Amino acid sequence: xxxxxxxxxxxxxxxxxxxxxxxxxxxxxxxxxxxxxxxxxxxxxxxxxxxxxxxxxxxxxxxxxxxxxxxxxxxxxxxxxxxxxxxxxxxxxxxxxxxxxxxxxxxxxxxxxxxxxxxxxxxxxxxxxxxxxxxxxxxxxxxxxxxxxxxxxxxxxxxxxxxxxxxxxxxxxxxxxxxxxxxxxxxxxxxxxxxxxxxxxxxxxxxxxxxxxxxxxxxxxxxxxxxxxxxxxxxxxxxxxxxxxxxxxxxxxxxxxxxxxxxxxxxxxxxxxxxxxxxxxxxxxxxxxxxxxxxxxxxxxxxxxxxxxxxxxxxxxxxxxxxxxxxxxxxxxxxxxxxxxxxxxxxxxxxxxxxxxxxxxxxxxxxxxxxxxxxxxxxxxxxxxxxxxxxxxxxxxxxxxxx
Numbered sequence: 001x002x003x004x005x006x007x008x009x010x011x012x013x014x015x016x017x018x019x020x021x022x023x024x025x026x027x028x029x030x031x032x033x034x035x036x037x038x039x040x041x042x043x044x045x046x047x048x049x050x051x052x053x054x055x056x057x058x059x060x061x062x063x064x065x066x067x068x069x070x071x072x073x074x075x076x077x078x079x080x081x082x083x084x085x086x087x088x089x090x091x092x093x094x095x096x097x098x099x100x101x102x103x104x105x106x107x108x109x110x111x112x113x114x115x116x117x118x119x120x121x122x123x124x125x126x127x128x129x130x131x132x133x134x135x136x137x138x139x140x141x142x143x144x145x146x147x148x149x150x151x152x153x154x155x156x157x158x159x160x161x162x163x164x165x166x167x168x169x170x171x172x173x174x175x176x177x178x179x180x181x182x183x184x185x186x187x188x189x190x191x192x193x194x195x196x197x198x199x200x201x202x203x204x205x206x207x208x209x210x211x212x213x214x215x216x217x218x219x220x221x222x223x224x225x226x227x228x229x230x231x232x233x234x235x236x237x238x239x240x241x242x243x244x245x246x247x248x249x250x251x252x253x254x255x256x257x258x259x260x261x262x263x264x265x266x267x268x269x270x271x272x273x274x275x276x277x278x279x280x281x282x283x284x285x286x287x288x289x290x291x292x293x294x295x296x297x298x299x300x301x302x303x304x305x306x307x308x309x310x311x312x313x314x315x316x317x318x319x320x321x322x323x324x325x326x327x328x329x330x331x332x333x334x335x336x337x338x339x340x341x342x343x344x345x346x347x348x349x350x351x352x353x354x355x356x357x358x359x360x361x362x363x364x365x366x367x368x369x370x371x372x373x374x375x376x377x378x379x380x381x382x383x384x385x386x387x388x389x390x391x392x393x394x395x396x397x398x399x400x401x402x403x
Contacts, residue, residue, distance in 0.1 A: 135163065136162070136235060136256070136257040136258065136259065137159055137162040137163065137196075137223075137236065137256075137257050138159065138160055138161065138255060138257060139156075139175070139221060139223060139238060139254075139255055139257060140157040140158050140159070140160075140253065140254050140255075141154065141155060141157055141221065141252070141253055142155045142157065142253065143219060143242070143247065143250070143251060143253075144248075144249055144250035145211060145214060145248070147211060147248075150208055150209055150211070151205050151206065151207045151208070152179075152205070152206040152209050152214050152242075153204070153206075153250065154177055154187075154203070154205075154219065155201070155202070155204070156175050156189050156200045156201075156202050156204070156221070157200065157201055158197070158198060158199040158200060158201070159173060159175075159197065159198050159223060160197050161196065161197070162196045162197070162198070162223065162235055163235060163377070164196065164375065165225035165233045165235065166225065166314070168194070168313075168314040170194045170195070170196060171196060171225040171235065172191050172192065172193050172195075172225055172226040173192055173195065173196075173198050173223055173224065173226070173235060174188060174191045174223075174224060174226055175189040175200065175221055175224075176188050176221070176224065177189075177219075177220070177221055178219075178220040178221075179214075179217040179218070179219060180217060180218040180219075180220045181217075181218075182217070187204045189202050190202065191226045211247075214247070215242050215243040215247075216242075216243070217242050218240065218241050219239065219242055220238075220239045221238045221255075222260065223235040223237070223257060233402075233403055234260040234403050235260075236257025236258055236259065236260065237257065237258055237260045240253070240255075260403065267293070267294045267355075267368035267400075267403065268290055268292040268294055268329070268355070268367065269290065269291050269292060269398050269399060269400055269401060270287070270306070270355060270368075270370060270399050271290070271291075271396060271397070271398050272285060272286060272287050272288055272353065272370075272396070272399065273285075273286040273288060273396035274351075274372070274383060274387040274394070274395050275387070275394040276387045276388060276391050276392070277391065277392055278343055278391050281340060282339060282340050282341065283339050283341050283351070283387070284336055284337070284338050284394070285336065285339065285351060285353075286334070286337075286394060286396075287306045287308070287322055287335050287336075287337075287353070288334060289330070289332040289333060289334070290304065290306075290330065290331050290333075290355060291329075292329065292330070293329040293330070293331070293367055293368075294329075294401075295329060296359075296367060297357065297359075299327075301327045301329060302327075302328070302329060302367065303324050303325065303326050303328075303358040303359070304324070304325055304328065304329075304331050304356065304357055304358070304367060305321055305322050305323060305324040305355075305356055305358055306321060306322045306333060306335075306353060306354070306355055306356070307319060307320075307321045307353070308320045308337050308353055309351070309352040309354070310341070310349070310351060311349065311351070311352055312345060312349055312350075322335045323335070324358045350371060350373040350376075351373070352369065352370070352371055352372075353369065353370040353371075353372065353399075354369045354370075355367040355368050355369075355401055367401060368400075368401020368402055368403065369401065370399045370401065372384055377402075379397070379399060379400070382397075383395065383397045383399070
C-alpha cells in the first residue's frame with residue numbers, strides 16, 4: 001500500500017501548527033524587544049518620584065515652615081510653648097497622607113524626616129539664611145498677667161546666635177522692654193559683656209495695669225549692643241500684640257529677631273573700593289559716593305562726611321576722613337586713603353567706615369557704619385575676600401549703612 005512520505009504520522013505536529021507557533025514566537029520576541037526599548041515605565045516612575053520630592057520639599061524649606069508654625073500664635077488666640085519640636089509639624093503629616101504609597105516615597109519621607117530634625121543653626125540652615133537675609137539671632141522670653149495684683153510679668157530668658165557688633169567680633173547685648181504705644185516708660189536688662197548667646201533670666205513687672213488696658217498694648221523687645229563711647233547699636237527687635245496672648249498663665253516664646261524699624265534700611269548706601277598691594281603691605285580705601293542718605297537735619301537734608309578707622313585687635317590705629325558735602329543726600333567724594341597693613345596682621349584687621357552728619361551747633365550725628373574684615377556680615381566679608389583674591393586691583397562694591 002502506497003503511503004505519502006510527507007503525510008504526518010499520528011501524534012506529529014502538522015505544518016499549520018508549526019507555522020502558527022513560529023508566528024506567535026516571533027510576535028512575542030518583537031513585543032519583548034519593543035518593551036525593552038520603550039521608556040514609558042521609566043518616565044512614569046521618574047514622574048512619580050519627582051512628585052513625591054516636590055510634595056515633601058527640601059530640608060531647608062521644611063525647616064522654615066516648621067519653625068514659622070512653631071512661633072505663630074493660633075487663630076484662637078491662645079499662645080503655646082514655641083520651642084521647636086522636631087518632627088511634629090502638621091505639614092509633614094499632611095504630606096505623608098497625600099503622597100503615593102511606594103518604596104520611593106517612603107524613602108523620601110524617611111530621609112526628609114531625618115533632615116527636618118537638624119538642630120537650629122545647622123550649616124544647611126545658615127547657608128540658606130545667608131542667601132536671603134542677615135541672621136540677627138533669636139530671643140526667648142515669657143509673659144503672663146496676675147489678675148489679683150493687676151500686674152503684667154515679662155521674663156527675659158536668653159538669646160542665641162546674636163551678630164557681632166564690636167571690632168573684636170563679639171557684642172555686649174542688653175534688652176529694652178516697652179509696652180507700645182508708650183515709649184516713655186521702659187525697662188532694661190543688664191548688659192552681658194562679650195556674649196553672643198547671653199542668659200539674662202530677669203523678671204520685670206508692670207504693676208497697677210488693668211487687664212483692659214494690657215490687651216490694648218503691644219509687647220516690644222529691642223536687643224541692643226552696649227557701647228561705652230558712642231550710641232548703642234540696635235541688633236534686632238520683636239513685638240507681640242498682647243490681645244493675641246492667653247495671659248492667664250506664663251507663656252514662653254522663641255522669636256527670631258527682625259531688623260529694627262530705624263535700622264539700616266533707611267540709612268542709605270555707600271560705594272567704596274578696596275585695593276590690596278601685598279608687596280607694599282598696604283590697602284587703599286577709595287570712598288566713591290553715597291546715595292539715599294538719611295536726613296539728619298531739621299531742613300530734611302544732611303551735611304555728610306566719611307570717617308575711616310583702621311583697627312587692629314580692637315584697638316584704633318589710624319583715622320582719616322573726607323571733606324564735608326553741604327546739604328547733600330547723594331554726595332560724590334572720590335577720595336582715597338592708604339593704610340599700611342603687614343600681611344601677617346591682615347586677618348586681625350578691621351576697617352570701620354562711618355558716614356557722619358556735620359553739625360556746627362551740636363554733636364555730629366552718625367548716619368551709618370560699615371565694618372570690613374574677615375568676620376563682618378556676608379556682604380562685607382565678600383568684599384574683603386574679593387580684595388585679597390584680586391591684588392593690586394580696585395574692587396568696588398555698594399554697602400548698606402547700618403546703625
